[in-house]
Amino acid sequence: MKILYSFLLFAFASGEKFRFDNYTLYRIVPENVQQIKILQDLQNTDLSFDFWTDPLPTSEFVNVMSSPDKKTILEGFLNANDLKFEITMSNVQEAIDKENxxxxxxxxxxxxxxxxxxxxxxxxxxxxxxxxxxxxxxxxxxxxxxxxxxxxxxxxxxxxxxxxxxxxxxxxxxxxxxxxxxxxxxxxxxxxxxxxxxxxxxxxxxxxxxxxxxxxxxxxxxxxxxxxxxxxxxxxxxxxxxxxxxxxxxxxxxxxxxxxxxxxxxxxxxxxxxxxxxxxxxxxxxxxxxxxxxxxxxxxxxxxxxxxxxxxxxxxxxxxxxxxxxxxxxxxxxxxxxxxxxxxxxxxxxxxxxxxxxxxxxxxxxxxxxxxxxxxxxxxxxxxxxxxxxxxxxxxxxxxxxxxxxxxxxxxxxxxxxxxxxxxxxxxxxxxxx
Ligand SMILES: [Zn+2]
The missing domain is CATH 3.40.630.10 (Zn peptidases)
Incomplete structure (x- = not known):
């Protein structure tokens, strides 16, 4: 959170548009209640990851966006906890640029x-x-x-x-x-x-x-x-x-x-x-x-x-x-x-x-x-x-x-x-x- 929001403050102060270059969107598929609990803990403890959807008992998938410098940490965390994931957007800014x-x-x-x-x-x-x-x-x-x-x-x-x-x-x-x-x-x-x-x-x-x-x-x-x-x-x-x-x-x-x-x-x-x-x-x-x-x-x-x-x-x-x-x-x-x-x-x-x-x-x-x-x-x-x-x-x-x-x-x-x-x-x- 600190990283994301310090950028945010910068954006606020400067009036410049914040860019999401190489920000990554993950689609994580939790397979049991324990894995959902692990994602909930991550959401509550590390606000630097932007959870686009919340991890819930009914979730078939959870979307999380990571800044480039936190990607390795996130992927390491997911792998360590046996959480299956795919990258659905490797550069969020590119998708923003295409929004027309x-x-x-x-x-x-x-x-x-x-x-x-x-x-x-x-x-x-x-x-x-x-x-x-x-x-x-x-x-x-x-x-x-x-x-x-x-x-x-x-x-x-x-x-x-x-x-x-x-x-x-x-x-x-x-x-x-x-x-x-x-x-x-x-x-x-x-x-x-x-x-x-x-x-x-x-x-x-x-x-x-x-x-x-x-x-x-x-x-x-x-x-x-x-x-x-x-x-x-x-x-x-x-x-x-x-x-x-x-x-x-x-x-x-x-x-x-x-x-x-x-x-x-x-x-x-x-x-x-x-x-x-x-x-x-x-x-x-x-x-x-x-x-x-x-x-x-x-x-x-x-x-x-x-x-x-x-x-x-x-x-x-x-x-x-x-x-x-x-x-x-x-x-x-x-x-x-x-x-x-x-x-x-x-x-x-x-x-x-x-x-x-x-x-x-x-x-x-x-x-x-x-x-x-x-x-x-x-x-x-x-x-x-x-x-x-x-x-x-x-x-x-x-x-x-x-x-x-x-x-x-x-x-x-x-x-x-x-x-x-x-x-x-x-x-x-x-x-x-x-
Ligand atoms: Zn809404």
Missing amino acids: VKTYTRNSRSLTWDAYYQLNDIEAWMADLAATYPDIVTSFVGGTSYEGREIKGLKLSHGSGKRVIFIESGIHAREWITPTTACYIISQLLTSDDEEIMAAARNFDWYIIPVTNPDGYVWTHTDFRMWRKNRRQVTSTVYGVDLNRNWNSNFMAEGVSLNPDAQTYPGAGPFSEPETRTLSSFIRTIADSIDMYISFHSYSQLLLVPYGNTTDPLDNYEDAINIGRRAMGALSVRYGTQYVTGNIAEAIYKATGTSIDWVKESLRVPLVYCYELRDRGTNGFLLPADQILPNHLEVMDSVIELIHQAKRFGYMNSGSGLQASIVMVALIVLKFVL
Whole structure:
């Protein structure tokens, strides 16, 4: 940690972009509980290794990034403990250079789905949509960041009184595939020629926030690509609180580290961070209207439901899982991409203070899901640009199927949706009668 963070401080002081030349990404495959325990000890004792995924009893693989000068130590450690590993990226900087960051201008007419964009480009695109579709699209501010940026979102609505689908994306800064996924969903809801997608656009009010952690996201572009947290100054030398451990739901109970240097440092207290405090207040103002809440993360190809502190099922656990599994079936159709569906504690790890737990527990939103998008450890956070569109297409398929299955299971039918179904049934009956 000391080496990594002293570089980090240098980067902070100098305003120079940190380079990951010859940093190596390992994919380690633990074969038993003892080996997982060994990796957990390494994660807790030597913070110089960046664990991209946590070693857990359910882990099929663990990704660890090493700086060039620590490679020999890491490989020696793995060999000494009989841990099988492969190098999936021998030079992390090379993968970063290939990420294809494009610039958006109004003449571009749209973002494209073969590139990643900076915050100001995404926000300019959002503003253009609000201007182009004034009857449907409204800009809203979901909250404020530590450095004073607005957390911007778009509301898509074809008339008042609809039930709400809320999408929160990009709360972890380095998970670049997530903001563009949210943007693609916005784009599809406005311009798709698929009738099912347009029906979903018309039948619900959509609140979509592509970049929930704007300070962190900017930092990943300007200074440090692998940044996860927000940019709060915690001590004189340490920055960042994990915004997805900071929500007021079983705060600090599981899956966090009290060391401010650690990636999962949850902050001084529940909602200590402006991002979570302001966004949660915003969500609360429309809580009664929300039928489904989706949070996008990467990576590992998982669909998670609350709660993160227990494997005890939540009230509608069976429904939530069945709806989710069917949606992941739809996701797999195009490219065969396999997602595992489960609750956080059983599928991934015990983690508390997450947005989806708070939304479920405090606001009683019926259906709450967290996606961990592509891939399964080959590229991790550095998903190549040629996988962006395939990811978006399969995720869009699954979101539509989530709605479809939710209705089959008796959810999301209230309000104007229900009225529409009654009208439809009446029309069908009339057709038979006449
Ligand atoms: Zn995440």
